[in-house]
Amino acid sequence: MKVQPFEALYDDNSLMHRASREEFLTYVDHLGESGLASRSRLLEGRHYPHLAALTDELERQNPNMTERLRERVAKLRTGEAQVVITGQQTGIFGGPLYAIYKLLTCLKVAQQAETTLGRPVVPIFWLATEDHDFDEINHVYVPTADYQTRKIAVAPTESIARSVSRLSFDQATLLEIIEETFRAMPETVHTKRLIARLKQIVEACTSYGMFFSQLIGELIDYDVVFFDADTHSVRELEIPFFERLIQDNAEFRRALTDGISQTQELPDTFLNEEAAHLFVDDHGRQLLYPTADGFETKQGKQYTELELIALLYASPERFSNSVVTRPLMQDYLFPTLAYIGGPGELAYWTRLRPLFHHLNWTMPLLIPRMGGVIVRHSDEKRLAKLEVSLEEIVRSGVPIPLYSEEKMTGRMQTAAMLKDSFVSEFLSLEQHLLRTSSKSEKVKKQLEQAIASLLAEDRRQFDRQTRQYKETAYHLLPDGAPQERMHSVLPWLNHHGPDFVRDLRTAYEANASDQLKIFL
Secondary structure (H helix, E strand, C coil), X not given: CEEEECHHHCCCCCHHHHCCCHHHHHCCCCCHHHHHHHHHHHHHCCCCCCHHHHHHHHHHHCCCCCHHHHHHHHHHHCCCCEEEEEEECCCHHHCCHHHHHHHHHHHHHHHHHHHHHCCCEEEEEEECCCCCCHHHCCEEEEECCCCCEEEEECCCCCCCCCCHHHCCCCHHHHHHHHHHHHHCCCCCCCHHHHHHHHHHHHHHCCCHHHHHHHHHHHHCCCCCEEEECCCHHHHHHHHHHXXXXXXXXXXXXXXXXXXXXXXXXXCCCCCCCCCCCEEEECCCEEEEEECCCEEEECCCXXXXXXXXXXXXXXXXXXXXXXXXXXXXXXXXXXXXXXXXECHHHHHHHHCCHHHHHHCCCCCCEEXXXXXXXXXXXXXXXXXXXXXXXXXXXXXXXXXXXCCCHHHHHHHCHHHHXXXXXXXXXXXXXXXXXXXXXXXXXXXXXXXXXXXXXXHHHHHHHHHHHHHHHHHHHHHHCHHHCCHHHHCCCHHHHHHHXXXXXXXXXXXHHCCCCCEEEEEC
16 A cells, blocks of 8 residues: 545645645634644643543443553543544444544644643544434445446334434344445455454454444454444533533524634535534434523423423433534533544634634634545556546546447448458349359348457447446546545445545554555
């Protein structure tokens, strides 16, 4: 594996580039090494009375973490360590590639922060199991015979929208999906072992969050702390902050409106300004909305502020955050130096700045995740044959030529003319000698079949070549979408072997760029 910088992966105006420039200080509180140091100093002045209990939960959720990481988590208990966080929905088989890229960026930034600050820094991957959008996580894409994308998905077992952590884990369907997914891939020396291991992990797991953390954890030797907030123990720790979100809800909503108005020139993100940005479990996960007397769900269930707080203390596991309040809860729970995000996340986080300030906090650093395009050796050769660069492919797609029957027919015109002339002379001779035309008809038919056979073979050769280009297009830009958003890690493990993510981590950490061409 070799990696090279790849500045063409995102538009120059994308937040994936802008978030590292000084202009981004218009929207955030800290930037760069100096910002990292100032953020760390501010965190030292914050009080986290729940750290011992939180550390107990981290250790319970991560029994396989490395000894090096365990030592750093122990220092989090005492307040000596700080954290770098990223997160993602717990997609089956790890979700899209960019989830892997987020994780690798989190590991790299945590190590860099530790060196810069001279203090232990813990990398944390927040499992978004409280999310109830099952369609976000229930599928994997594979190629069709013609190299279009095909979705293979786990069907929901119930119609009620529940947090992913509370859905039944469909082992039987996942085992079937493993078989179906690998039937769509070429068999390699790694395939049988990879299938067997995936099945073992599925059979050992009881939830989608557990499956995600076991699979991805194994790929990086459990060198990251996975955190599932949707547990009773964590919800109990979150009670004081949920209470603050309930009591100050009007102020938080006004702060969100301010944040949106202050960032109009950034890419648009839909953040519901009408909602209370808290969910309560009431026959499914229900978003709360403010009313004159308190709160209500879309189904009309009403709560006064006091009733909601009483429910919170009695059943904290029934509460969860929205995309707006989760970053605040993250900052409440952990001494967070930085959050690693993609372009959409960076855009919506900037809108949250006034909410942090309402709490007299500053925002953690916002750091763009790694981005990448993985290029197989066969694809590299085909691009060279087409005389196009990867930069051009990302902008415009793989140029797939259209078959021109007229062009080939034109090339066969001389042969057709000679055929007609030959058949005419042969017919004349046959009629003179034999007074028949049957042999001439037979010769004519044979020559026409030979010409048709040549035309058909030309089309077959063209289709074979075009199929190769369609295969390359599927691998580099599936259905015209970014590779990192469509592919899972599975085809790359199948192609490159079980060390793929470890090798990518090593290559990425040795490279100064965060946007990469990855050659296999």
